[in-house]
Amino acid sequence: MxxxxxxxxxxxxxxxxxxxxxxxxxxxxxxxxxxxxxxxxxxxxxxxxxxxxxxxxxxxxxxxxxxxxxxxxxxxxxxxxTRPDVMKGLERILHPAILDEQVRKQLFELRLVLEVGLGDLIFARKTEVHLKKLDAIVERERKATTQIEKIRCELDFHSTLYEMAGNDTLKRFQTILLPVFEYVVEYESKLQHTSVGSVTHADLVKILYSNNAEEFPNAMRKHLSPHFQHL
Amino acid sequence: MxxxxxxxxxxxxxxxxxxxxxxxxxxxxxxxxxxxxxxxxxxxxxxxxxxxxxxxxxxxxxxxxxxxxxxxxxxxxxxxxTRPDVMKGLERILHPAILDEQVRKQLFELRLVLEVGLGDLIFARKTEVHLKKLDAIVERERKATTQIEKIRCELDFHSTLYEMAGNDTLKRFQTILLPVFEYVVEYESKLQHTSVGSVTHADLVKILYSNNAEEFPNAMRKHLSPHFQHL
CATH class of the missing domain: 1.10.10.10 (Winged helix-like DNA-binding domain superfamily/Winged helix DNA-binding domain)
Incomplete structure (x- = not known):
């Protein structure tokens, strides 16, 4: 190796x-x-x-x-x-407009992988403040009437999960990847038959309030299943 | 955001x-x-x-x-x-010797997150050849007598999982992170009370032979649990 x-x-x-x-x-x-x-x-x-x-x-x-x-x-x-800034090179080039379709797809898969695996860090570090923040996003999403508002809630929700994981390198990585995610979310929102995962944001929050870390990975897999179908 | x-x-x-x-x-x-x-x-x-x-x-x-x-x-x-090489900046700086303890810890956590979430890509793309390769590593590990051989098998096993995921960007990322992983594995191998996860490499291979992707994340969590304890 x-x-x-x-x-x-x-x-x-x-x-x-x-x-x-x-x-x-x-x-x-x-x-x-x-x-x-x-x-x-x-x-x-x-x-x-x-x-x-x-x-x-x-x-x-x-x-x-x-x-x-x-x-x-x-x-x-x-x-x-100096202590190298591990994300400095990455953030200079990860703009979706100049990425190859193939690489963009791979980075999007990377996001799916990260979110399914994120549970243990979140459970180890979640606070009441974080959970309330998720509640507020779910509420905002419920009331959202435009597609743009819904996309914004979607991105806020998932960004908050990374924040809760309490790992700066990972959070920074997600922030750098965000334009790629936004690109895919916008693209998918234009599809006629966008299916919705059977586990909602509200369901995920309920699991996060519990102390059952074991439920998280498969709940997230179900939540993300419409994306996994494109594999 | x-x-x-x-x-x-x-x-x-x-x-x-x-x-x-x-x-x-x-x-x-x-x-x-x-x-x-x-x-x-x-x-x-x-x-x-x-x-x-x-x-x-x-x-x-x-x-x-x-x-x-x-x-x-x-x-x-x-x-x-040109089409930018997304990993080019990263691979120039990710040498564990010059990384901050904190960043090294965060990158190691990133590895745990990736491996728990890796299942769906693996299940979508695994081949018979990959599974046989895992079998061979498990067999080599069973016969290993020295600590160095065991560490080598450990790294080979996990590297093969990334290979099976069929995502070049992710594989490349893991390859770049490898010195960090090696560093941690060597460090942990020196600890007196290294506990072993209750799910072995052989157990993981059995799950991969099945078509039950749902079992993978929690099996991997158990396999990696000695590391999660350091969170």
Whole structure:
């Protein structure tokens, strides 16, 4: 499996620019030298000398690392390694308009997978405030008269579930994926025969008020079943 | 929720370099002008003129987009928008050694969530070949005598489940997360009182041979319960 992973990071040599190569060397340097967040990394000129490339190329590679949130420039201390922001690269590209139909479909499936599996985090961390928030959304949805209001309630409900899971990385991931979800929800709302899952938002809330985490995954599967039918 | 998402992309102005600003403008340009994969984007010099910045700054911003797999240079055609590789940014930073303890914990939770929810994709796409592969791993695990062999089987088993789900983005995500999983598995294997879930790999395979998708989520929850206890 290590092997599998390494393959993904390989690129045909011909397509690698100088900046690509320097970037790859810097990643390796950081890992191999066990540089830790907060540690300084060598200066631009030192790196250029060590790698035998121009300072411009080094600057370009460092700029990428900065974009990923891997390094930061500190006054007086120069460049230091920072705690990388794991979602920074993702949020720059996940706009549904430029995603391939295939990838969009896969990300939507990923959402289904996440929501079916979300129960244990929610049960471990749910609060009364969260549950009241869900109640209010269900009530708003019941009174909604337009399709737009209903879609808004749908998205609010599911976003609140991620919030309840108390995992910032996961919540952030969902927020980044949201335009993809919105795209699918809007698309499906235009279908003539949109079926509705046999488990409603109100049913899910009832389960969340209980302490029966075991009921959650299959209730969510039923709730999402119209989407699963498109698999 | 749109609002939430926009907030994540905001940065204190003072910390934005010229390249950051040009990069942000290019993202906006691509979305607003509805540029599609395969379409050409303006040349370096044209962009520099339009933005009133040096060509070096434009080159730096373009280099970042290239790193994300958003643009590509084609001989004769100049730069074109490509189908972005959604995992490219992520795989550059997800090395457990440089991740914060908190983020590592959150990514591990994400794994638990994914595996509990994975059932429907697996049931929709499982093949005889996959099931035989799981059988072989279970058999190898039964005969394993060393801790290293057992960990290897553990990772192989779960990786195969992702493979069976037939979703490249998800599989790729798991592959990127693998070093984090390995880290946790190794850590847990050193604990004196590692409890074992009441549902074994062999039990999971039995469920997968059946056509009862409803049993999967709770069986996986029980299988992963020693991890859930750390929540």
């Amino acid at each position: 290590k092997g599998d992973q390494d393959l993904y990071t390989l690129q045909p040599i011909a397509s690698l620019t100088m900046a690509d190569q320097v970037e790859a060397q810097l990643h390796e340097y950081i890992i191999k030298r066990a540089i830790r967040p907060g540690d300084a990394i060598p200066k631009e000129q030192e790196l250029a000398d060590a790698l035998g490339v121009s300072r411009n190329v080094v600057r370009e590679a460092l700029s990428r690392l900065r974009m990923l949130g891997l390094i930061d420039s500190k006054k007086k201390r120069g460049m230091i390694l | 749109k609002g939430d998402q926009d907030l994540y992309t905001l940065q204190p102005i003072a910390s934005l370099t010229m390249a950051d600003q040009v990069e942000a403008q290019l993202h906006e340009y691509i979305i607003k002008r509805a540029i599609r994969p395969g379409d050409a984007i303006p040349k370096e010099q044209e962009l520099a003129d339009a933005l009133g910045v040096s060509r070096n700054v434009v080159r730096e911003a373009l280099s970042r987009l290239r790193m994300l797999g958003l643009i590509d240079s084609k001989k004769k055609r100049g730069m074109i928008l």
